Amino acid sequence: MTATADAIVKTQVPDFEYQRRGRWLDHWNPEDERFWESGGKRTAWKNLALSVFSEHLGFNVWVIWTIVVTNMGNAGFAFMQGEQALNNALLLTSVPVLVGAALRVPYTFAIPKFGGRAFTAFSASMLLFPCLGLAYFINQPNTSMGVFLVLAALAGFGGGNFSSSMANISFFFPEGKKGAALGINAAGGNLGVAVTQLALPLVIALGTTVVAKSPEGYRLGLTMAALIWVPFIVLAAIGALLFMDSITSAKPDGQSYKLAMTNKHNWVMAFLYVGTFGSFIGFSFAFPTLIRANFPELENVGILVALGNLAFLGALVGSFTRPFGGWLADRMGGGAKITLGVFVSQAAGIGLILIALELHSFPLYLAAFLILFVLTGIGNGSTYRMIPTIFSAQSKKRAAEIGQDPAEAAASAKRQAGAALGVVGAVGAFGGFLLQQALRLSNIHLGSMTPAFGAYAVLFLVMGGVTWWFYLRSEFAVQRIPSLAYANV
Structure with missing residues (x-):
């Protein structure tokens, strides 16, 4: 590169000077x-x-x-x-x-x-x-x-x-x-x-x-x-x-937000996120109360009371496994396979919780919930990872069809994914509210929370089916989202 060309590059892409104090970054x-x-x-x-x-x-x-x-x-x-x-x-x-x-x-x-x-x-x-x-x-x-x-x-x-x-x-x-x-x-x-x-x-x-x-x-x-x-x-x-x-430069792009909100995959992923993050936050909020209600005898065990009956372990393992879910999604082409496996396993985990309640076994109850929390953490990472992958793949496909500049398409995909993440996160958290209300209403009207747990198991299997239908059927994926399995943004 000539000295003149090098000077032009430096003008176009200036170096950045780190400053400890906060400020607005214009470039x-x-x-x-x-x-x-x-x-x-x-x-x-x-x-x-x-x-x-x-x-x-x-x-x-x-x-x-x-x-x-x-x-x-x-x-x-x-x-x-x-x-x-x-x-x-x-x-x-x-x-x-x-x-x-x-x-x-x-x-x-x-x-x-x-x-x-x-x-x-x-x-x-x-x-x-x-x-x-x-x-x-x-x-x-x-x-x-x-x-x-x-x-x-x-x-x-x-x-x-x-x-x-x-x-x-x-x-x-x-x-x-x-x-x-x-x-x-x-x-x-x-x-x-x-x-x-x-x-x-x-x-x-x-x-x-x-x-x-x-x-x-x-x-x-x-x-x-x-x-x-x-x-x-x-x-x-x-x-x-x-x-x-x-x-x-972090300004909203009205067109990209509109595209994201009218994209059906935004709402499909919001539904799936109810099963992962909604389960994580819903069970995290309910877990201490559920332990106290189902095993009141633990109030006589001083060390367990001081440690909140070990309820903190659920959120702990769920938090640590979230990055692992994203890592697995990167390694396995977008996260759909991981997400499907999580939903099927979550349904099995609910079955284990019901067995623990039937046997009135606190160790088994705690172990079953910890398994469920691990799965929600992995699912949180894999579903969140799917969102930018999906929007990137769709933008690439559309750019190829209409002759759009690839760089412009990629930028639009990022903005759409950013808008989708906010909505998906909101719907997922709302799922946590619904989960707790289902437990409460089941206990009020049916005298037990077992029907609510059974409904969760069925819902997780439905979500697994939705994941397979939209993101793992090869013919559908190739036709609608051709690079979904390989996109890695």
Whole structure:
């Protein structure tokens, strides 16, 4: 290359200077290797680290009610005692899921409008309201359940953080590294469920140790459990405002969003994500309550009570296996085979849970649920990996048919996939709400949650059939999405 040509390239693709403090990035081109290595990589990883921290706290607060409801009866709240306790607990833990699901779509669109730095600071700050509100009202024994339903709804703000965080980080990394970055971001957030379900029972146990096992002691423990996240939330908000960046070019493309919303595969994948992420979040929220309801004798085992009856293990294994599901999808051509295997195995896992209930075996019950959580984690990774693959394959096919520029088609595919991820994530989280409501309504009207579990097993098999129908029948795949099996974006 001549000196003149080299100068032109440098003008077109300038080097990037890393800066520790946050700012608006008017030029961002992570696909250029020199740009990436000269400072782009450090900037991307800086934003990822701060994003993971904030999103993790979002999940911490989102699931706080899974532990609160198992202790409110002991804290003196009448509506959480007796026969009504189980149904009220499932209602209180399902409200945050519903609100979090509803917020995922606007949170996805908020990043292009407000910038990643400002919106991450805002979304982190919103977590203060449910924590401070809970710390106050948990010390008012006459507070009605309606007030706590409002506080549970406020905790749902933590569920929306996932979509804004994923949308923001997707802009920072090149295609070849985006899968790993999003996997780390998602797993870091999902781990917040396990951390809350492990840490809060220990904090509550500390409160009962200080004041003894009395309503006052449980209220002290619950107050501590609500306030423990406050300093970290303040740190996350300030850290985002000072050190994160916003990308000027991360603007919405109305045409691409319209194409994504009218694409049937967007809604097929949303349905499948109900079976993977919906199961993960629904069972994560319900698991502590289910253990307490089905094995009340564990209340006499002090170490298990302090460890939340080991409920945290479910979310823990589900979070760690999510990146593994994405990795398997990369190795096996798009994720459809992995997703099909997950759904069939999930149906079998439900059968094992029902056997454990019939035998009244807590070890078998715990093992069956852990298997189910492992499968949901793998399925979360594989289904999420399928989405950009599908849109890329369709865009390539359309570009070939109409003579569109391949680069333009690829850019449109990325924007469509980004829009689809927000909707799919929202529908998947809403599936968690439906799962909990099915358990609650089955218990109210049929006197048992067994029919609901049976319905889940059937639904998982239906989802497996849908996966095969749309993405594994070779003739259909070749005709409609010719490069689906091989696309790797």
